[in-house]
Amino acid sequence: xxxxxxxxxxxxxxxxxxxxxxxxxxxxxxxxxxxxxxxxxxxxxxxxxxxxxxxxxxxxxxxxxxxxxxxxxxxxxxxxxxxxxxxxxxxxxxxxxxxxxxxxxxxxxxxxxxxxxxxxxxxxxxxxxxxxxxxxxxxxxxxxxxxxxxxxxxxxxxxxxxxxxxxxxxxxxxxxxxxxxxxxxxxxxxxxxxxxxxxxxxxxxxxxxxxxxxxxxxxxxxxxxxxxxxxxxxxxxxxxxxxxxxxxxxxxxxxxxxxxxxxxxxxxxxxxxxxxxxxxxxxxxxxxxxxxxxxxxxxxxxxxxxxxxxxxxxxxxxxxxxxxxxxxxxxxxxxxxxxxxxxxxxxxxxxxxxxxxxxxxxxxxxxxxxxxxxxxxxxxxxxxxxxxxxxxxxxxxxxxxxxxxxxxxxxxxxxxxxxxxxxxxxxxxxxx
Numbered sequence: 001x002x003x004x005x006x007x008x009x010x011x012x013x014x015x016x017x018x019x020x021x022x023x024x025x026x027x028x029x030x031x032x033x034x035x036x037x038x039x040x041x042x043x044x045x046x047x048x049x050x051x052x053x054x055x056x057x058x059x060x061x062x063x064x065x066x067x068x069x070x071x072x073x074x075x076x077x078x079x080x081x082x083x084x085x086x087x088x089x090x091x092x093x094x095x096x097x098x099x100x101x102x103x104x105x106x107x108x109x110x111x112x113x114x115x116x117x118x119x120x121x122x123x124x125x126x127x128x129x130x131x132x133x134x135x136x137x138x139x140x141x142x143x144x145x146x147x148x149x150x151x152x153x154x155x156x157x158x159x160x161x162x163x164x165x166x167x168x169x170x171x172x173x174x175x176x177x178x179x180x181x182x183x184x185x186x187x188x189x190x191x192x193x194x195x196x197x198x199x200x201x202x203x204x205x206x207x208x209x210x211x212x213x214x215x216x217x218x219x220x221x222x223x224x225x226x227x228x229x230x231x232x233x234x235x236x237x238x239x240x241x242x243x244x245x246x247x248x249x250x251x252x253x254x255x256x257x258x259x260x261x262x263x264x265x266x267x268x269x270x271x272x273x274x275x276x277x278x279x280x281x282x283x284x285x286x287x288x289x290x291x292x293x294x295x296x297x298x299x300x301x302x303x304x305x306x307x308x309x310x311x312x313x314x315x316x317x318x319x320x321x322x323x324x325x326x327x328x329x330x331x332x333x334x335x336x337x338x339x340x341x342x343x344x345x346x347x348x349x350x351x352x353x354x355x356x357x358x359x360x361x362x363x364x365x366x367x368x369x370x371x372x373x374x375x376x377x378x379x380x381x382x383x384x385x386x387x388x389x390x391x392x393x394x395x396x397x398x399x400x401x402x403x404x405x406x407x408x409x410x411x412x413x414x415x416x417x418x419x420x421x422x423x424x425x426x427x428x429x430x431x432x
Contacts, residue, residue, distance in 0.1 A: 234403075268298055281416050
């Protein structure tokens, strides 16, 4: 019996995925659980294993296609191979809809469009037409999703729809409403945003390549963050002599326990202590409310060949230095191997990013929404410093806090960084 391969639902809030690469081709044999294709979603990139052993007989969604979860994207069969259908003959599932079992198919004359029950609330309709991610973005920007025409499946409002709406693009206003009633100025609907001119002219020596799926998603998130939070930065110089000495003393012990001890683990431990002391930095904004998060879920940015991903250490405040080191090593390795699951890149409350590994003196990172702060770590280099009126050589690092000025003022950021600096410069042996 042929086995249908479907787009998996990689997390509760994931509604669709983009096929980045087919690892197997039509006619290739494949074992059960062997990587079959690679996808990219709003949350994570992943290799999808084959649900059965056999031969890949049919591919119904090509590389670059974005399809909803549970859509059939390929077929695993016996030795026979069928040609991939052309777009005009693609079954409903390959065109972006889940396959319907034969016994449940509707008569041809019956409309495929369902009509909401009269007692369904506006909230019910809104939820049917958007994912949790879209609803969160709408809530943060006080946008009524019911006033937007979605371009997704069955009129679902996609993330791109809500971003276009927020950023002043050509608004998808519900039919029959005036632009003002939908909350969009008439000029924005009529003209759209003021677009920049072409970035190159015909005949210029250029090479134009499309953005990868990951790069497009990073771009969307960064535009959203810059649009949402008024970013402010504070930079503190920190003496890492104490951390360096403790690392040299304990790294062999940690390696024997199967963990590579890095500066990042020390920084994470000190940052967790600072977040306990200043819970506003671990909070988020919900309209006119402040949400104080009781869990400390620490995001650690990991640079990949084609982008950046931020896996999250959940309940990081419950781990000692060895536990943090193991978690950081494990998440970074699986992020580079594309073995993370969506839950491991969600629900972060504070992020650490380290541009210093590439030699940067310090960085000014954008906040990872809906968080309100991010810690940037610069390079750790030996420099001349003044200690007790004498010049000495010490390993020095610049730590940067980027913060949302809606919630965190410079004084509070200064207190947070001062605490963090002291914690790093006077790291105690028993904290290990």
